[in-house]
Amino acid sequence: xxxxxGGRYLLGQMIGTGGMADVYIAQDQRLSREVAIxxxxxxxxxxxxxxxxxRKEAKAAAGLNHPAIVAVYDSGEDxxxxxxxxxxxxxxxxxxxxxxxxxxLHRALEIAEGILAGLEYSHERHIVHRDIKPANVMITDSGDxxxxxxxxxxxxxxxxxxxxxxxxxxxxxxxxxxxxxVGEPADSRSxxxxxxxxxxxxxxxxxxxxxxxxxxxxYQHASTTAPLVxxxxxxxxxxxxxVLAVALSKKPEDRYQSAQAMLDDxxxxxxxxxxxxxxxxxxxxxxxxxxxxxxxxxxxxALAITGLMMSGGGSxxxxxxxxxxGLSEEMARALLSDYSITIKHAHDAVxxxxxxxxxxxxxxxHAKVGSSVVLTISDGPGDAIVPDDLVGMSLIDARSxxxxxxxxxxxxxxxxxxxxxxxxxxxxxxxxxxxxxGSSVILTIASGEVTVPNLxxxxxxxxxTLLIQAGFLIKEFYDYDSAQTVGVVIRQAxxxxxxxxxGKSVTITINRQP
Amino acid sequence: xxxxxxSARSAVGLxxxxxxxxxxxxxxLIAVADGMGGHAxxxxxxxxxxxxxxxxxxxxxxxxIDAESADDIYLNSFHEIDQTLKSEVDENPQLSGMGTTxxxxxxxxxxxxxxxxxxxxxxxxxxNSFDQLSVDHTVIQELLNQGAISESxxxxxxxxxxxxxxxxxxxxxxxxxxxxEGKVKDRYLVCSDGLSSVLSEKEIKSLIKGRDRDExxxxxxxxxxxxxxxxxxxxxxxxxxEEVQSDAIVKIGAAQ
Numbered sequence: 001x002x003x004x005x006g007g008r009y010l011l012g013q014m015i016g017t018g019g020m021a022d023v024y025i026a027q028d029q030r031l032s033r034e035v036a037i038x039x040x041x042x043x044x045x046x047x048x049x050x051x052x053x054x055r056k057e058a059k060a061a062a063g064l065n066h067p068a069i070v071a072v073y074d075s076g077e078d079x080x081x082x083x084x085x086x087x088x089x090x091x092x093x094x095x096x097x098x099x100x101x102x103x104x105l106h107r108a109l110e111i112a113e114g115i116l117a118g119l120e121y122s123h124e125r126h127i128v129h130r131d132i133k134p135a136n137v138m139i140t141d142s143g144d145x146x147x148x149x150x151x152x153x154x155x156x157x158x159x160x161x162x163x164x165x166x167x168x169x170x171x172x173x174x175x176x177x178x179x180x181x182v183g184e185p186a187d188s189r190s191x192x193x194x195x196x197x198x199x200x201x202x203x204x205x206x207x208x209x210x211x212x213x214x215x216x217x218x219y220q221h222a223s224t225t226a227p228l229v230x231x232x233x234x235x236x237x238x239x240x241x242x243v244l245a246v247a248l249s250k251k252p253e254d255r256y257q258s259a260q261a262m263l264d265d266x267x268x269x270x271x272x273x274x275x276x277x278x279x280x281x282x283x284x285x286x287x288x289x290x291x292x293x294x295x296x297x298x299x300x301x302a303l304a305i306t307g308l309m310m311s312g313g314g315s316x317x318x319x320x321x322x323x324x325x326g327l328s329e330e331m332a333r334a335l336l337s338d339y340s341i342t343i344k345h346a347h348d349a350v351x352x353x354x355x356x357x358x359x360x361x362x363x364x365x366h367a368k369v370g371s372s373v374v375l376t377i378s379d380g381p382g383d384a385i386v387p388d389d390l391v392g393m394s395l396i397d398a399r400s401x402x403x404x405x406x407x408x409x410x411x412x413x414x415x416x417x418x419x420x421x422x423x424x425x426x427x428x429x430x431x432x433x434x435x436x437x438g439s440s441v442i443l444t445i446a447s448g449e450v451t452v453p454n455l456x457x458x459x460x461x462x463x464x465t466l467l468i469q470a471g472f473l474i475k476e477f478y479d480y481d482s483a484q485t486v487g488v489v490i491r492q493a494x495x496x497x498x499x500x501x502x503g504k505s506v507t508i509t510i511n512r513q514p
Numbered sequence: 515x516x517x518x519x520x521s522a523r524s525a526v527g528l529x530x531x532x533x534x535x536x537x538x539x540x541x542x543l544i545a546v547a548d549g550m551g552g553h554a555x556x557x558x559x560x561x562x563x564x565x566x567x568x569x570x571x572x573x574x575x576x577x578x579i580d581a582e583s584a585d586d587i588y589l590n591s592f593h594e595i596d597q598t599l600k601s602e603v604d605e606n607p608q609l610s611g612m613g614t615t616x617x618x619x620x621x622x623x624x625x626x627x628x629x630x631x632x633x634x635x636x637x638x639x640x641x642n643s644f645d646q647l648s649v650d651h652t653v654i655q656e657l658l659n660q661g662a663i664s665e666s667x668x669x670x671x672x673x674x675x676x677x678x679x680x681x682x683x684x685x686x687x688x689x690x691x692x693x694x695e696g697k698v699k700d701r702y703l704v705c706s707d708g709l710s711s712v713l714s715e716k717e718i719k720s721l722i723k724g725r726d727r728d729e730x731x732x733x734x735x736x737x738x739x740x741x742x743x744x745x746x747x748x749x750x751x752x753x754x755x756e757e758v759q760s761d762a763i764v765k766i767g768a769a770q
Binding site: 358360361372374382396399400403404405406408437438458459461462464465468469474487 | 525526528530551555607609713716733735737740743
């Protein structure tokens with residue numbers, strides 16, 4: 001790739017792919033330095049709400065300047081949302097630790113201290129990471145800790161969860177705080193909890209909760225007390241057991257209220273001093289992997305979920321098939337080692353190439369050991385054929401025809417013609433050509449003047465639909481006017497009743513609470 | 515007599531490469547089914563649901579049949595679908611694990627009966643009031659019922675798409691058959707979650723109110739595309755009218 005991203009970054013080698021985004025080394029031509037650029041996969045960058053959130057998070061993260069945080073220098077959106085970051089030479093914690101392996105106590109504490117130092121700094125600036133996990137912690141070649149993807153990683157996981165099929169919830173639930181597991185907003189104390197999970201794993205070789213599916217893990221986070229760390233590894237000091245019990249409290253108010261408070265207690269563990277921070281409710285022993293639900297409202301949810309999992313089996317007995325959608329073939333094979341694996345390939349617009357796009361039987365159904373599991377590996381987005389009867393259609397019909405085969409109108413070019421206004425004159429890529437599903441098509445349409453409808457006071461989505469149907473493109477802005485209903489259009493340009501060339505943009509301002 | 519006058523459309527969306535939704539529209543019955551379980555399997559499952567329902571519809575919509583029997587056959591069509599799914603899987607083990615939602619409204623005289631399983635939706639627009647008739651069979655709906663979360667949390671909830679009930683050949687379902695009074699000029703909407711998870715109830719209402727049926731169907735689908743159309747989207751709108759407009763049974767999506 002030779003073109004300059006954002007007019008200044010020359011993309012080089014791809015150094016990683018995270019499923020939702022690809023990471024490249026790039027040369028910043030303006031500052032003559034090497035940077036890393038994370039580019040959201042274009043097939044995943046179509047959700048305007050997501051893109052606006054991504055932009056906001058990238059801006060917030062760009063303000064963070066701390067040795068334990070991977071610096072974000074810049075961000076942009078063309079051709080897909082991207083973030084320009086400090087190039088760190090090293091590996092992620094996820095690559096460095098292997099399941100079942102423990103780190104020496106002093107090294108584990110060092111890593112936790114690095115993460116907490118970064119968090120203390122970001123929390124002071126009211127930025128919550130929301131997705132502390134091994135894949136988001138870099139260990140540099142010189143051994144330093146750097147946390148990356150503030151705010152952004154979780155946005156990506158959410159997108160993944162939205163796009164993956166029912167039941168197959170992709171994402172890392174192992175480090176999710178109880179409040180995040182039940183959909184409540186995360187705050188700085190959610191990061192404390194996740195850091196606790198990570199430290200737990202570094203010290204024992206396994207995260208506090210493991211399970212067959214993300215759902216079961218998430219609900220353990222919400223309802224089951226984490227095991228005391230010394231019941232698993234008796235050689236650990238007593239103080240660290242207290243630190244973890246406090247950090248892993250179910251209620252945010254029972255945890256360390258700041259990263260610094262947790263740092264202070266870790267310092268005491270290092271110095272061999274007693275840790276006196278109070279644990280809210282003394283943790284009781286739970287058998288690992290057992291899901292014990294309290295008398296709270298989660299009991300019913302547990303039944304619902306257990307029912308779902310049980311009903312998956314019917315007459316078949318055997319263990320529950322874990323979710324492998326979204327994983328690489330190698331990882332899926334490792335998780336499904338009890339089964340006989342058959343591999344198929346198919347196009348999939350959601351799941352990136354070379355990852356598992358679907359599995360049969362589905363996750364949570366029961367299947368006998370040794371029975372067959374069919375994995376379909378994604379070949380990337382499939383093909384769509386530009387319909388061959390577009391020329392001569394009205395703009396609205398052409399849009400319908402294109403959308404029903406999975407294509408999008410990205411631009412309309414108005415051209416003088418003796419055809420009725422809005423009639424499709426030409427299509428690019430041309431009709432009959434094979435293109436990627438979800439990609440854009442440019443229509444040349446007969447020019448003509450169209451009356452701009454009144455949009456003031458109308459629900460935003462309705463206004464946008466009216467504009468698209470009239471043959472206009474949309475430019476949207478946000479502002480807040482407390483005198484108006486939230487979500488409606490408060491300004492438009494050009495004004496209602498004026499005429500405008502078909503295919504041009506109409507600007508609307510939507511009322512949104514700041 | 516009263517009848518449904520319908521308009522229906524199913525679209526792939528901007529992200530998926532195949533359509534796993536199926537839908538049905540006729541003067542007495544509308545339905546949508548959202549299949550799942552890998553590409554081919556999801557299409558097969560939703561198609562089985564809609565085709566089986568269409569076959570049975572010739573019996574339970576027959577005016578010769580008494581009301582009680584009609585309701586009974588209609589309600590029990592989900593057993594027939596479940597059985598058909600099971601025998602399909604027995605014959606083709608590679609389809610194992612496939613399943614489908616089904617949300618359907620049957621109009622008889624002045625009553626509208628809702629057969630519903632999964633997270634597709636049925637809504638009614640009567641005058642200015644727009645109501646959801648179906649209750650999602652999802653984990654999130656149960657959390658909502660218990661007051662553990664609020665409506666505003668749903669969009670960001672990590673488990674929003676996990677179903678608690680679905681048709682998948684298990685033979686273990688018991689369903690109620692809620693019946694609503696149907697009035698001339700009522701407008702009904704059944705849709706897959708490709709619509710209801712992308713647009714809010716308020717937005718859906720603003721798009722179907724005051725438009726003719728075809729326009730409303732197109733507006734709903736255009737609006738999901740404006741919002742990125744992450745999933746297949748299937749929409750069936752039915753207005754209650756006094757004169758029958760068409761005898762045809764229209765099948766859309768995978769069942770087409």
